[in-house]
Amino acid sequence: QKEVEQDPGPLSVPEGAIVSLNCTYSNSAFQYFMWYRQYSRKGPELLMYTYSSGNKEDGRFTAQVDKSSKYISLFIRDSQPSDSATYLCAMSAGNQFYFGTGTSLTVIP
Amino acid sequence: GAVVSQHPSRVICKSGTSVKIECRSLDFQATTMFWYRQFPKQSLMLMATSNEGSKATYEQGVEKDKFLINHASLTLSTLTVTSAHPEDSSFYICSARRPGWDTEAFFGQGTRLTVV
Numbered sequence: 001q002k003e004v005e006q007d008p009g010p011l012s013v014p015e016g017a018i019v020s021l022n023c024t025y026s027n028s029a030f031q032y033f034m035w036y037r038q039y040s041r042k043g044p045e046l047l048m049y050t051y052s053s054g055n056k057e058d059g060r061f062t063a064q065v066d067k068s069s070k071y072i073s074l075f076i077r078d079s080q081p082s083d084s085a086t087y088l089c090a091m092s093a094g095n096q097f098y099f100g101t102g103t104s105l106t107v108i109p
Numbered sequence: 110g111a112v113v114s115q116h117p118s119r120v121i122c123k124s125g126t127s128v129k130i131e132c133r134s135l136d137f138q139a140t141t142m143f144w145y146r147q148f149p150k151q152s153l154m155l156m157a158t159s160n161e162g163s164k165a166t167y168e169q170g171v172e173k174d175k176f177l178i179n180h181a182s183l184t185l186s187t188l189t190v191t192s193a194h195p196e197d198s199s200f201y202i203c204s205a206r207r208p209g210w211d212t213e214a215f216f217g218q219g220t221r222l223t224v225v
Contacts, residue, residue, distance in 0.1 A: 008150060036216075041221060100152055101152040102151075
């Protein structure tokens with residue numbers, strides 16, 4: 001079983017839609033949960049991170065962590081064509097990060 | 110702006126030659142840097158952890174003699190792909206973490222290596 005599972009998509013939505021991206025994990029030791037955005041042929045950039053369970057909001061982005069279910073989500077409101085990218089979830093326990101496979105998102109104008 | 114700079118962004122080399130990729134942390138000292146490999150539509154695969162002043166720690170299945178890592182200073186780590194073959198063609202990404210920060214890893218721009 002992989003440490004982190006993420007549906008690779010692709011996911012295609014119309015502009016303005018609410019996007020929900022999700023990851024599940026198996027290691028209960030994970031404490032930090034992150035979402036990265038990666039444009040084609042670029043390195044990942046950190047979007048948001050949360051510690052332990054709960055919600056965190058930053059503009060149009062909301063990250064949710066449910067440790068009891070080992071499930072994390074990233075919501076994008078009012079999606080824009082510029083949000084088209086691959087979104088990777090990542091988790092860490094100690095020094096090592098574990099990444100999901102990434103979900104490819106296309107927002108259609 | 111970028112806090113981790115990776116160079117070159119693209120390189121094409123002939124089979125059998127060696128290629129060096131540089132990763133620099135620009136505004137903090139990174140005692141540890143990480144090298145990843147990413148195949149199309151796949152996640153980042155950790156290859157090795159680069160430790161300043163000591164030998165790198167390689168993940169299982171990664172050939173240390175093929176992927177030479179040197180972390181000679183607190184701001185520079187290099188990955189050298191030796192005797193490159195077409196199957197080494199991939200996207201290589203480095204990352205560094207600020208000392209004391211558990212949550213944030215800064216990534217370089219990545220290097221697209223094509224071996225012909």
